[in-house]
Amino acid sequence: MSFSVRPIDTRDHDAVNALHHSVGWPKRSEAGWVWLASNPALQETNAPAGWLLESDTGEACGFTGNFVQRFHQGDRTIHGATAFSIIVTPRARGNSRKLLAAFAGQRNLFARYTFNANPASSPLYSRHGMVAWPPETHDxxxxxxxxxxxxxxxxxxxxxxxxxxxxxxxxxxxxxxxxxxxxxxxxxxxxxxxxxxxxxxxxxxxxxxxxxxxxxxxxxxxxxxxxxxxxxxxxxxxxxxxxxxxxxxxxxxxxxxxxxxxxxxxxxxxxxxxxxxxxxxxxxxxxxxxxxxxxxxxxxxxxxxxxxxxxxxxxxxxxxxxxxxxxxWGHCHVKFDPDTPxxxxxxxxxxxxxxxxxxxxxxxxxxxxxxx
Missing domain, CATH: 3.40.630.30 (Gcn5-related N-acetyltransferase (GNAT))
Known part of the structure; x- marks a missing residue:
């Protein structure tokens, strides 16, 4: 069986909620998904609200959300994004790398990061250029x-x-x-x-x-x-x-x-x-x-x-x-744009x-x- 990744759209909310339910995580209401998509920072960047991992038969087998935020430094405004709710079903085990690659590969963001990695997933982030950060307190x-x-x-x-x-x-x-x-x-x-x-x-x-x-x-x-x-x-x-x-x-x-x-x-x-x-x-x-x-x-x-x-x-x-x-464990990982001071x-x-x-x-x- 092969798997591919694509950005989510409004038709995927039920499938994403089913994935959340399968791991005991809270589901969002339809109004909650609409609210997340209305994030002003997300709309400014035209970034996807997340990605769906699909099998070659169209079955939803994984998800990661993409929460974009504005950052300010003096008069300068830039954007960063955190991954959230990274889920992969047992039959697609090993394919979280495809979701993380989609997230970490985003452009025009000064940082792609997670501050909520669990002990099992923590070692995976280094494979996508993400480092444990801040050095003194990432764990x-x-x-x-x-x-x-x-x-x-x-x-x-x-x-x-x-x-x-x-x-x-x-x-x-x-x-x-x-x-x-x-x-x-x-x-x-x-x-x-x-x-x-x-x-x-x-x-x-x-x-x-x-x-x-x-x-x-x-x-x-x-x-x-x-x-x-x-x-x-x-x-x-x-x-x-x-x-x-x-x-x-x-x-x-x-x-x-x-x-x-x-x-x-x-x-x-x-x-x-x-x-x-x-x-x-x-x-x-x-x-x-x-x-x-x-x-x-x-x-x-x-x-x-x-x-x-x-x-x-x-x-x-x-x-x-x-x-x-x-x-x-290292629950905080980040990939910085090297050109961002x-x-x-x-x-x-x-x-x-x-x-x-x-x-x-x-x-x-x-x-x-x-x-x-």
């Missing part, structure tokens, strides 16, 4: 447990699933925390507030402009882009946005969202973004303290950040030392990767979703 994930009992319950159910999967095949959602998720009731330290105003003329817009003028390479966090991110129709709970205020101005911000990796794991509060101005050393520790203080009350067993850069480690200080080091100033967070669009949402009732 680092940080987590802080706040509910040891729920975490232990997750480990117990994983062991049950490993030895007697028939007991978990019903996919009943377990370890859902009944405490819920009222941002208005957060316990926030002085200087940290919930960020709600993402207008083009707002304090957050001023913060974004200040970030841009620092001159480092940074992915697009403009108010318009955050509004687009938050409009994902498949979100069950609105991500939490926090601002660190210095007087009337914002000096840093954080984005975190609830996720539940599968039905037998407890919910997690995932840090999607954590950014501060270079001259504001108080912001990152204060925002982290705010997230840690509220993780359990939001219904999560653990606070986690899955892409870490050296500058963030330095800014976290003792908070990084108190974290559990997860990962241990300034890539050494890029300090990525999970926002730059696929976490904001690929995490499995926490199941909620209709009433809870409306309240969020």
């Amino acid at each position: 680092v994930k940080l987590s802080w447990r706040v509910d040891a009992l729920a975490c232990a319950g997750g480990r117990m159910w994983r062991e049950i699933d490993r030895h007697a999967p028939r007991l978990t095949q019903a996919r009943h959602e377990r370890l859902l925390n009944p405490r819920l998720r009222d941002p208005d009731a957060l316990d926030l330290p002085t200087g940290v507030t919930v960020l709600t105003d993402l207008a083009d003329r707002s304090r957050y817009a001023d913060f974004w402009e200040a970030l841009r003028t620092e001159g480092r390479m940074i992915s697009d966090r403009s108010p318009a882009m955050l509004r687009w991110r938050l409009s994902d129709p498949d979100l069950t709970l609105r991500p939490l946005l926090l601002a660190f205020n210095r007087g009337k101005a914002i000096g840093g911000y954080a984005m975190a969202m609830m996720s539940k990796g599968n039905p037998i794991e407890p919910p997690m509060l995932e840090i999607i973004d954590l950014m501060a101005l270079e001259d504001e050393p108080r912001a990152i520790p204060a925002l982290m303290q705010a997230l840690l203080a509220n993780t359990r009350s939001l219904g999560a067993a653990k606070l986690r950040i899955q892409t870490v850069n050296p500058d963030l480690l330095r800014r976290l200080g003792p908070l990084a030392d108190s974290a559990r080091r997860e990962g241990g 300034g890539v050494d100033t890029w300090s990525p967070t999970p926002f730059d990767g696929d976490y904001g669009i690929c995490l499995r949402p926490v199941p909620v009732t209709g009433e809870e979703r409306r309240a969020a």
Whole structure:
């Protein structure tokens, strides 16, 4: 049997969802696929939204998504892309190389990368010119447990699933925390507030402009882009946005969202973004303290950040030392355009990767979703 790769189109959504279902990953609604295709950065580059691996009989046997983002360095705007949801069925095993070749071979992008490789796939990326990056932190994930009992319950159910999967095949959602998720009731330290105003003329817009003028390479966090991110129709709970205020101005911000990796794991509060101005050393520790203080009350067993850069480690200080080091394999890989200057100033967070669009949402009732 032979296999070929082609860009996906709207007729492929059911097949792609079937591939996601086959590996236990969350499926997207039709509105969710339309939303992903409406990504302004994707439309600017005319890049495909992903690629489908097909057999010679037309069977969908693999997929990888292509999430394009704008990047800014001063007045210069460029684009990069992260691969997401790389899936290959058992009968097409070995053909992931064709999907990765299509992704890594894209032109007119300063970087093609993934920050979410699993241990099995990690060795494959070097075959396509992708290197482990950042050198110091490509294998680092940080987590802080706040509910040891729920975490232990997750480990117990994983062991049950490993030895007697028939007991978990019903996919009943377990370890859902009944405490819920009222941002208005957060316990926030002085200087940290919930960020709600993402207008083009707002304090957050001023913060974004200040970030841009620092001159480092940074992915697009403009108010318009955050509004687009938050409009994902498949979100069950609105991500939490926090601002660190210095007087009337914002000096840093954080984005975190609830996720539940599968039905037998407890919910997690995932840090999607954590950014501060270079001259504001108080912001990152204060925002982290705010997230840690509220993780359990939001219904999560653990606070986690899955892409870490050296500058963030330095800014976290003792908070990084108190974290559990997860990962241990190279989950971050990148292929840079050799003609792009300034890539050494890029300090990525999970926002730059696929976490904001690929995490499995926490199941909620209709009433809870409306309240969020």
